[in-house]
Amino acid sequence: MTPLLSVFISIHLSGIFAQSTIVPAPAQTTPIIIEHAIIHTAVQGASVIQDGFVIMDNGVIVSVGSGTPVGSKGEAPPLNAQRVNATGMHLTPGFISSATTLGLIETQQVRATDDRTEFGPFHPEVAAWLAVNPDSNLIPVARLGGVLLALVFPQGGNVSGEASLIRLNGWTTDDLAVVPDAGTVLQWPSTEPAPRWITTKNAQEQEKERRITLRAFDDFFDAAQAYSKARAADPKLSVDLRFERLRDVLDGSRPLFIEAASAGQIESAILWSTRRGMKPILVGGKGAPAVVDLLLAHKVAVIVQGVLSLPRFAHEDYDSAYTLPARLAAKGIEVAIATGDEPSNDRNLVHHAAMAASFGMPREDALAAITRVPAQLCGVGDRYGVIVVGYSATLLLHDGDPLEVKSSVRSAWLDGRSIELTSHQTELKEKYEQKYAPKSGAAATSDSTPAKSPAP
Incomplete structure (x- = not known):
């Protein structure tokens, strides 16, 4: 391969893989209630909230507390709200690199x-x-x-x-x-x-x-x-x-x-x-x-x-x-x-x-x-960095303690927008999990047995 062709291929491939195919998340249109979560507000000196809830609307946190979800003034939450059961999960502000x-x-x-x-x-x-x-x-x-x-x-x-x-x-x-x-x-x-x-x-x-x-x-x-x-x-x-x-x-x-x-x-x-x-x-x-x-x-x-x-x-x-x-x-x-x-x-x-x-x-x-x-x-x-009423609804929901290596982010919201947690790598993972998934019966035998070449 000539040096010029090598450079051309590198530029072409980098142009392909530098373009994410994920569509940006649209603005929040429905109130969201996250309930029964363990909430780390990141407020200085504040304690972790057990069995907590957060209500967000129009990209902003409108209520935070523990127990049964209520509005910031004690009123009932919106009836049209999407509810997220976060039992056993941890809620934190979004991370900043x-x-x-x-x-x-x-x-x-x-x-x-x-x-x-x-x-x-x-x-x-x-x-x-x-x-x-x-x-x-x-x-x-x-x-x-x-x-x-x-x-x-x-x-x-x-x-x-x-x-x-x-x-x-x-x-x-x-x-x-x-x-x-x-x-x-x-x-x-x-x-x-x-x-x-x-x-x-x-x-x-x-x-x-x-x-x-x-x-x-x-x-x-x-x-x-x-x-x-x-x-x-x-x-x-x-x-x-x-x-x-x-x-x-x-x-x-x-x-x-x-x-x-x-x-x-x-x-x-x-x-x-x-x-x-x-x-x-x-x-x-x-x-x-x-x-x-x-x-x-x-x-x-x-x-x-x-x-x-x-x-x-x-x-x-x-x-x-x-x-x-x-x-x-x-x-x-x-x-x-x-x-x-x-x-x-x-x-x-x-x-x-x-x-x-x-x-x-x-x-x-x-x-x-x-x-x-x-x-x-x-x-x-x-505006950002803590879970407080009036701040941006930029949040992460983890399936365990956020500082434990085994924990993963399961849901994310950025200014109230629900963020798709996929990447090129996760798509490849799903692809090859399907390719190498266990198969059973005659279909597995026929799929896994290579065809014989015709006799000369």
């Missing part, structure tokens, strides 16, 4: 399906939601794991662009967008020299490169601040889209998501951003325990990536990644949990939270780390 590239990439080997990065070191005007593929085959896979919302991060450069919160249901990017401009993503440079097996540059060359990068950060943000002041003084000033997108980040009204791992990176990034009056949110956070006081002093939340990962260094405990969320939360730091993995593994988000719960994080706090906390960090804590 943070710091993901879901929808931005389908097949790594095919550049045409990879929209994670842009050229150049500084592109804050890039908005992730515009590049998301609503027909991505990875979206239904994530929904099967309970992920109904995703905070999508652009990648590459020093300032990667704007993170966007999307709902995993819709025909177009406009349908998907919940918060198009949830915050600006920044990649902070390493502060310690990397070992020779990672780079061919020596320590002096790496230090020189780091200083150049930090100077570039200062120059770019100095120019952005000058532009913001000039625009405030003269609104008729010509618009620079790069700097325009940073104006509300510079004044702290919109967060700055800083990707940093080591303690040195975190310390320098937090001091740099807070000195400029910005509101940093740390993404990664492996070295955060060493700078807890600094994070507390500046009220910096942490999106912990990769709870299901190995220690970074030989001297670390084997469970350092597993216990990281618990250690940070115990100090009073607001913690969200993300997979830190490729988007095909967003379906495993709940397992990262479950591991954190197994290693010291209170179970309801671990659940909140993939529901309430990321919703608050995205600026939608008044």
Whole structure:
């Protein structure tokens, strides 16, 4: 096979399999009552509701309680409501996958399906939601794991662009967008020299490169601040889209998501951003325990990536990644949990939270780390992330404890819309279960016996 033909086939196949055939769910038209459920509201300090009910209508939660379902004012529930008997099942808010590239990439080997990065070191005007593929085959896979919302991060450069919160249901990017401009993503440079097996540059060359990068950060943000002041003084000033997108980040009204791992990176990034009056949110956070006081002093939340990962260094405990969320939360730091993995593994988000719960994080706090906390960090804590009257009916019904590996999502609602929990993989499973299903009688014999070739 020639290289050109190989590339053509790869692009053709990626185009086929990057298109989900699942039709987006329509808007809710009938009230729904979920009753006899074990309800995890994810409200801070709230207890789990036993034998609970939730009534949702027009995409919004209208009543929550225990026992016999009633309206928010004690009135009888709607007679035309669809009832869901959830005896023995657990109800939670929909999960939110943070710091993901879901929808931005389908097949790594095919550049045409990879929209994670842009050229150049500084592109804050890039908005992730515009590049998301609503027909991505990875979206239904994530929904099967309970992920109904995703905070999508652009990648590459020093300032990667704007993170966007999307709902995993819709025909177009406009349908998907919940918060198009949830915050600006920044990649902070390493502060310690990397070992020779990672780079061919020596320590002096790496230090020189780091200083150049930090100077570039200062120059770019100095120019952005000058532009913001000039625009405030003269609104008729010509618009620079790069700097325009940073104006509300510079004044702290919109967060700055800083990707940093080591303690040195975190310390320098937090001091740099807070000195400029910005509101940093740390993404990664492996070295955060060493700078807890600094994070507390500046009220910096942490999106912990990769709870299901190995220690970074030989001297670390084997469970350092597993216990990281618990250690940070115990100090009073607001913690969200993300997979830190490729988007095909967003379906495993709940397992990262479950591991954190197994290693010291209170179970309801671990659940909140993939529901309430990321919703608050995205600026939608008044609409999503908890099961409360007036909030979006974005819910998951599990056949067991949501933090148990044996449990599965059985039903899902996103803004009240009933979500189809199927994917290309589940369709293949059903196909081959039928192919290899046990057969009986003469039909089985005739079907399974290969036909003989005619005698020559």
